[in-house]
Amino acid sequence: MLNSKVASALGGLLAAVPAFAYESSYNMPVGVTPISREVHGLHMLIFWVCVAIAVVVFSAMIYSIWKFRKSKGAVPDQTLTHSTQVEVVWTVIPVLILISMAIPAAKTLVKMEDTRNSELTVKVVGYQWKWQYDYLGKGVAFYSTLSAASNQARQLNSGVDVNQVKDYLLDVDHPLVVPVDTKVRLLLTGNDVIHSWWVPDFAVKKDAIPGFINEAWFKVEKIGRYTGQCAELCGRDHGFMPIVVEVLSKDDFAKWLAAQQEAAKAAAAPAAATTAMTTPAATPAAAL
Amino acid sequence: MAHADSHADDHHDAKPSGIGRWLFATNHKDIGTMYLVFALLMFFLGGLMALLIRLELFKPGLQWFDPQFYNSLVTTHALVMIFGAVMPAFVGLANWMIPMQIGAPDMALPRMNNYSFWILPFAFTLLLSSFATAGGGPGGGWTLYPPLSLQAGTSFPLTIFAIHLMGASSIMGAINVIVTIMNMRAPGMTLLRMPLFVWTWLITAYLLIAVMPVLAGAVTMLLTDHFFGTTFFTAAGGGDPVMFQHIFWFFGHPEVYILILPAFGVVSEIIPTFARKPLFGYDAMVYATASIAFLSFIVWAHHMFTVGMPLAGQMFFMLSTMLIAVPTGVKVFNWTTTMWRGSLSFEPPMLFALSFLFLFTIGGFSGLMLAIAPADFQYQDTYFVVAHFHYVLVPGAVFAIMAGVYYWLPKWTGHMYDMALAKWHFWLSTVSVNVLFFPQHFLGLAGMPRRIPDYSTQFTDWNMVSSVGGFAFGFSQLLFVWVIVKCVRGGEHASDRVWGDAQPHGLEWTLPSPAPYHSFETAPEVK
Numbered sequence: 001m002l003n004s005k006v007a008s009a010l011g012g013l014l015a016a017v018p019a020f021a022y023e024s025s026y027n028m029p030v031g032v033t034p035i036s037r038e039v040h041g042l043h044m045l046i047f048w049v050c051v052a053i054a055v056v057v058f059s060a061m062i063y064s065i066w067k068f069r070k071s072k073g074a075v076p077d078q079t080l081t082h083s084t085q086v087e088v089v090w091t092v093i094p095v096l097i098l099i100s101m102a103i104p105a106a107k108t109l110v111k112m113e114d115t116r117n118s119e120l121t122v123k124v125v126g127y128q129w130k131w132q133y134d135y136l137g138k139g140v141a142f143y144s145t146l147s148a149a150s151n152q153a154r155q156l157n158s159g160v161d162v163n164q165v166k167d168y169l170l171d172v173d174h175p176l177v178v179p180v181d182t183k184v185r186l187l188l189t190g191n192d193v194i195h196s197w198w199v200p201d202f203a204v205k206k207d208a209i210p211g212f213i214n215e216a217w218f219k220v221e222k223i224g225r226y227t228g229q230c231a232e233l234c235g236r237d238h239g240f241m242p243i244v245v246e247v248l249s250k251d252d253f254a255k256w257l258a259a260q261q262e263a264a265k266a267a268a269a270p271a272a273a274t275t276a277m278t279t280p281a282a283t284p285a286a287a288l
Numbered sequence: 289m290a291h292a293d294s295h296a297d298d299h300h301d302a303k304p305s306g307i308g309r310w311l312f313a314t315n316h317k318d319i320g321t322m323y324l325v326f327a328l329l330m331f332f333l334g335g336l337m338a339l340l341i342r343l344e345l346f347k348p349g350l351q352w353f354d355p356q357f358y359n360s361l362v363t364t365h366a367l368v369m370i371f372g373a374v375m376p377a378f379v380g381l382a383n384w385m386i387p388m389q390i391g392a393p394d395m396a397l398p399r400m401n402n403y404s405f406w407i408l409p410f411a412f413t414l415l416l417s418s419f420a421t422a423g424g425g426p427g428g429g430w431t432l433y434p435p436l437s438l439q440a441g442t443s444f445p446l447t448i449f450a451i452h453l454m455g456a457s458s459i460m461g462a463i464n465v466i467v468t469i470m471n472m473r474a475p476g477m478t479l480l481r482m483p484l485f486v487w488t489w490l491i492t493a494y495l496l497i498a499v500m501p502v503l504a505g506a507v508t509m510l511l512t513d514h515f516f517g518t519t520f521f522t523a524a525g526g527g528d529p530v531m532f533q534h535i536f537w538f539f540g541h542p543e544v545y546i547l548i549l550p551a552f553g554v555v556s557e558i559i560p561t562f563a564r565k566p567l568f569g570y571d572a573m574v575y576a577t578a579s580i581a582f583l584s585f586i587v588w589a590h591h592m593f594t595v596g597m598p599l600a601g602q603m604f605f606m607l608s609t610m611l612i613a614v615p616t617g618v619k620v621f622n623w624t625t626t627m628w629r630g631s632l633s634f635e636p637p638m639l640f641a642l643s644f645l646f647l648f649t650i651g652g653f654s655g656l657m658l659a660i661a662p663a664d665f666q667y668q669d670t671y672f673v674v675a676h677f678h679y680v681l682v683p684g685a686v687f688a689i690m691a692g693v694y695y696w697l698p699k700w701t702g703h704m705y706d707m708a709l710a711k712w713h714f715w716l717s718t719v720s721v722n723v724l725f726f727p728q729h730f731l732g733l734a735g736m737p738r739r740i741p742d743y744s745t746q747f748t749d750w751n752m753v754s755s756v757g758g759f760a761f762g763f764s765q766l767l768f769v770w771v772i773v774k775c776v777r778g779g780e781h782a783s784d785r786v787w788g789d790a791q792p793h794g795l796e797w798t799l800p801s802p803a804p805y806h807s808f809e810t811a812p813e814v815k
Contacts, residue, residue, distance in 0.1 A: 029734075039662050042662055042663050058646065061624050061642075064632070068631060070632055070633040076565040076630045077629035078565060080565065080625070082572070090618060090621045091618060098613060102606070105662055109603065112665070113599045113602075161349075162349040168348065192435065193439070194435070200666060203662075204665070205594050205665045205666065205669075206665075207594050207595045209523075209595065210435060215596070233433075233669075233738075236359065239740030
């Protein structure tokens with residue numbers, strides 16, 4: 001179809017200059033996962049389709065406003081009142097354009113929903129107002145809250161210049177740590193109200209709902225630190241429960257995980273009988 | 289025509305004087321005026337809340353408000369603007385114009401008309417009084433999602449009852465519109481000869497009757513969950529918090545069109561007048577409006593793509609939502625073609641209608657982008673959504689209301705208004721509304737969530753620009769009030785057809801200016 005060819009050509013053109021959009025203060029990030037790149041491509045595709053339509057429609061409007069001014073002596077053509085032909089044309093053409101956009105969108109959607117063959121599963125629980133990450137079957141779980149520096153600076157009239165605070169509102173005490181090039185599956189739920197876990201660079205946004213377990217996945221291709229925020233209004237401190245994901249090499253992740261497991265065991269030993277968040281609780285989940 | 293001497297007939301139903309004229313009003317014009325004045329008050333109240341929001345967001349860090357108070361501002365700004373400003377403004381226009389456009393003396397159910405108006409001040413007093421209670425105003429967002437909304441304190445029952453009252457008022461208004469249009473049209477005015485404003489309001493009224501009870505059901509279930517131990521929406525008791533979202537948006541999406549369809553009607557009246565040419569594709573416009581109304585019932589879950597619906601559900605709601613672009617496109621193309629080979633002049637109503645045409649279309653484009661589910665995961669609950677719905681509601685619905693007021697004000701008052709001042713109002717509004725809302729697209733795409741009182745520092749620049757635009761837009765609206773007050777007090781006498789050689793079509797222009805108290809005592813013949 002001509003439409004989809006033109007559209008994908010436009011999309012390709014934009015994809016060819018990712019530097020233009022990356023780390024932008026006015027556009028969606030390209031991100032660091034295969035899915036996020038596809039989503040960015042879709043976003044740019046539909047954006048340029050809209051721009052193309054806008055050029056045509058707005059040109060017609062501006063031309064009419066300019067050309068058919070009464071002050072220029074324009075005489076109205078009272079016979080131009082309807083035409084079934086043009087109504088059909090401007091119904092059918094948009095339908096074709098929509099179909100050409102729906103096809104790639106549907107393909108991406110199918111991929112996003114395919115959570116099979118994940119290599120690591122993390123349970124994510126939203127709380128008012130922090131996140132909990134539980135590495136299922138690994139015996140590691142911890143809370144992730146806004147960093148002390150940000151928390152101090154964000155108080156009403158704190159007197160702190162927030163521009164001097166490192167990663168203001170996008171920094172936490174314990175980030176989620178995951179390995180690179182690994183399909184990580186998230187199981188999301190909420191403890192009190194609905195939250196939403198969003199990291200723009202992964203193109204993952206999924207609600208964490210009490211009583212529900214939602215699934216999402218990502219496979220990060222670039223080592224680094226990625227940030228996001230809770231995206232569903234969850235009460236007073238909704239704006240202050242950021243998400244930070246630290247992506248390590250597979251080796252570094254293995255080391256980090258071993259150290260965490262070590263620490264968890266040490267902490268659990270004296271209180272093993274009363275603590276629920278240690279290895280025994282994780283055993284059934286290992287079957288997942 | 290018979291109406292010409294209708295002034296002489298006033299004696300058998302004399303205008304009550306003083307406060308009684310308004311308290312016991314049964315006249316469609318008086319009630320219409322009250323609706324419009326109430327809407328204007330609420331527009332400024334909701335606008336004040338918006339300015340407080342933009343004040344806090346001017347720079348990062350919390351400077352003015354506790355986050356919970358900020359959440360209350362966000363919540364009540366939405367409720368006040370939707371239920372207090374835009375909807376009553378359109379009901380006011382309907383009250384004034386529907387009887388005059390269909391050749392009727394008044395609305396069909398005048399006492400219910402009075403009742404439906406006088407509920408509103410009580411509803412909003414209840415809602416706003418919650419700010420004075422322990423725990424402050426409602427802070428869970430106008431969407432009232434449980435479990436969050438169930439955490440509210442005293443504001444909770446106040447908000448629920450206020451919404452019930454607003455819903456009852458809307459349903460009564462809608463019944464009145466339908467009964468009037470179905471029974472009181474002048475002889476010869478078949479359905480497909482009705483002015484577009486009447487058509488769009490007829491369809492809007494059916495939407496209101498269909499979905500307002502759904503909202504009432506949803507908030508009643510919230511109420512019993514909170515006070516009577518039910519667990520409709522509480523997972524721990526076997527309920528389902530997502531079910532609330534489905535019910536809410538089954539109301540909420542048609543509600544969006546309730547806010548915009550009458551705007552389509554107003555613009556469809558104005559553009560042909562100032563293009564001096566009949567509306568292009570009248571039948572197509574009617575069918576497009578009906579199609580949009582139908583589609584509005586099957587797209588609701590696009591507001592909740594991130595809740596974790598099955599793939600098939602996401603596909604369905606993505607495709608059905610994209611379909612809305614088709615009838616909406618038809619409308620835009622028809623308006624454009626109405627101007628084609630016309631003879632255009634640019635009086636204030638036309639300026640606002642043209643601004644609507646361009647800026648509503650921009651809101652339509654972002655709406656189409658939001659329909660694409662995989663991309664929506666990135667847009668959902670960000671400022672991109674905020675930018676989108678403000679484009680369709682402010683330069684969309686609100687500009688259409690202003691266009692309508694500027695179009696019919698001389699007919700209402702009998703005076704022309706200060707055109708130069710109205711043009712100042714137009715230019716200041718159109719420029720500032722874009723400074724206000726356009727940067728919010730960038731903020732959302734760059735990753736700023738909505739409904740947050742404070743943000744990380746990379747979002748500072750565009751927030752500052754947006755706040756400057758917000759204050760400019762807010763204060764520009766004082767000009768609107770000035771123009772109206774000046775016009776009500778006096779001014780050059782308006783002729784019956786008001787717009788000179790533009791020769792507007794429609795029965796309202798066959799009445800004298802100002803229109804007589806009882807619009808058409810003898811039904812005119814429509815040929």
